[in-house]
Amino acid sequence: AQTVTQSQPEMSVQEAETVTLSCTYDTSENNYYLFWYKQPPSRQMILVIRQEAYKQQNATENRFSVNFQKAAKSFSLKISDSQLGDTAMYFCAQTDYDKVIFGPGTSLSVIP
Amino acid sequence: EAQVTQNPRYLITVTGKKLTVTCSQNMNHEYMSWYRQDPGLGLRQIYYSMNVEVTDKGDVPEGYKVSRKEKRNFPLILESPSPNQTSLYFCASSLWYGGGHEQYFGPGTRLTVT
Numbered sequence: 001a002q003t004v005t006q007s008q009p010e011m012s013v014q015e016a017e018t019v020t021l022s023c024t025y026d027t028s029e030n031n032y033y034l035f036w037y038k039q040p041p042s043r044q045m046i047l048v049i050r051q052e053a054y055k056q057q058n059a060t061e062n063r064f065s066v067n068f069q070k071a072a073k074s075f076s077l078k079i080s081d082s083q084l085g086d087t088a089m090y091f092c093a094q095t096d097y098d099k100v101i102f103g104p105g106t107s108l109s110v111i112p
Numbered sequence: 113e114a115q116v117t118q119n120p121r122y123l124i125t126v127t128g129k130k131l132t133v134t135c136s137q138n139m140n141h142e143y144m145s146w147y148r149q150d151p152g153l154g155l156r157q158i159y160y161s162m163n164v165e166v167t168d169k170g171d172v173p174e175g176y177k178v179s180r181k182e183k184r185n186f187p188l189i190l191e192s193p194s195p196n197q198t199s200l201y202f203c204a205s206s207l208w209y210g211g212g213h214e215q216y217f218g219p220g221t222r223l224t225v226t
Contacts, residue, residue, distance in 0.1 A: 004154075006154075009152075032212075033212035035214075043200070043219065043220045044217065044219065044220075045202065045204070045215075045217035047214045047215070050212070050214065052212060091154055091155065093155075095212060098160065098162060098168065099157060099160065099168075099170060099171070100145065100157055100160075100170075100215070101157070101171070102147070102154040102155040102156070102157075103154050104152055104153055104154040105154045
């Protein structure tokens with residue numbers, strides 16, 4: 001069965017610093033997709049970054065990058081130069097083909 | 113404007129009173145899905161649909177029904193709501209060519225069942 005685990009319920013980081021959010025998953029498939037979504041206090045869900053499992057190169061989007069370790073089934077998110085607007089819940093998600101499984105989320109606070 | 117709309121945004125109801133939460137998207141997406149969000153549990157998939165007249169159960173389908181008669185609409189039906197269905201509900205849609213596409217989420221529906 002597909003599962004997604006986020007072991008850090010809450011984290012904080014100083015503005016302009018770097019923070020890494022952890023995610024591990026389990027799937028029996030060889031090809032799948034991984035996502036990080038952000039949910040600010042407005043509740044709107046926003047895609048941060050996406051990774052295809054068959055691509056070895058780690059995805060990057062501006063200040064956001066991932067460390068994808070396929071053998072370890074690990075998919076961590078690094079946020080560089082943290083900004084106040086990064087304060088949000090962050091959800092890791094995985095899909096094989098049709099179902100989508102989300103982790104329980106990490107609440108990130110950026111401190112001025 | 114490309115968007116997913118949900119109605120109502122807030123709903124308070126009583127146990128056993130049938131209700132429907134509507135979801136509509138204007139992006140011609142094949143894939144649509146319903147999630148519920150509960151503290152500490154993240155988002156859990158209720159039902160999803162890969163195209164018109166094709167629906168499948170997610171991880172928590174008990175107590176819910178869906179239908180996909182048109183590509184743009186995917187209503188969520190609670191025939192006999194119970195207090196454990198009090199939650200924040202999201203509808204989402206995406207392109208579907210083998211999966212892996214960004215999902216676009218609606219604004220959420222806060223449901224309280226007393």
